[in-house]
Amino acid sequence: SQTIHQWPATLVQPVGSPLSLECTVEGTSNPNLYWYRQAAGRGLQLLFYSVGIGQISSEVPQNLSASRPQDRQFILSSKKLLLSDSGFYLCACPARDRPYEQYFGPGTRLTVT
Amino acid sequence: QQQVKQSPQSLIVQKGGIPIINCAYENTAFDYFPWYQQFPGKGPALLIAIRPDVSEKKEGRFTISFNKSAKQFSLHIMDSQPGDSATYFCAASFQGAQKLVFGQGTRLTINP
Numbered sequence: 396s397q398t399i400h401q402w403p404a405t406l407v408q409p410v411g412s413p414l415s416l417e418c419t420v421e422g423t424s425n426p427n428l429y430w431y432r433q434a435a436g437r438g439l440q441l442l443f444y445s446v447g448i449g450q451i452s453s454e455v456p457q458n459l460s461a462s463r464p465q466d467r468q469f470i471l472s473s474k475k476l477l478l479s480d481s482g483f484y485l486c487a488c489p490a491r492d493r494p495y496e497q498y499f500g501p502g503t504r505l506t507v508t
Numbered sequence: 509q510q511q512v513k514q515s516p517q518s519l520i521v522q523k524g525g526i527p528i529i530n531c532a533y534e535n536t537a538f539d540y541f542p543w544y545q546q547f548p549g550k551g552p553a554l555l556i557a558i559r560p561d562v563s564e565k566k567e568g569r570f571t572i573s574f575n576k577s578a579k580q581f582s583l584h585i586m587d588s589q590p591g592d593s594a595t596y597f598c599a600a601s602f603q604g605a606q607k608l609v610f611g612q613g614t615r616l617t618i619n620p
Contacts, residue, residue, distance in 0.1 A: 399551075427606060429607065436615075437613070438597070438610060438611070438612045438613045439552070439597065439610045439613075441607060441610075444606060444607055446606060452606075485551050485552070487551075495540045495542075495557070495601060496542070496554055496557070497542075497554070497608055498554065499544075499551030499552050499553070500551055501550065501551050502549075502550070502551045504549070
């Protein structure tokens, strides 16, 4: 089965600073990859998904961008963070042999101060 | 039409009770309905899933009931325990879709 790694686990950044969150996946190849954000006590908001290297679909217009430089690497970035960017960021991908089953990484807790 | 509506938003049940969380959908193309369990500070974990060719699926103390004609599905937790206290999300997808559509989540508390 695949393993999803996210880095860092927690992050505190000032408003206006840049952001880079990394997601890497082991045990699968050419997976669909997803970035979700979860505000405190709220649901899961799909931000971006990617079906392959360099292919990014954005779900909501916002202050964030995503890139997929390698098959199993998905990066979430921002040039200037806003207070509203605070939240729990989750990377996800389907099971290798069961594409319907989506699995989530451990998440990154971002606090913008 | 892509929405999945989940209720209630929060639920408190005594230990041993049977909490029921409901979800409704509009898109009849959906053919996969998973439930996720999320503990504080953790990513959601796939709990149980059902396809519309069956009306019920059980895994341990967790049961999904599915009503295709009503376009509704629900999660039941038998003999609930304090350790089941978590946020639960329903979701839906269909073959060829690139993503899951999630419900808004239910915060479940099981009191001892």
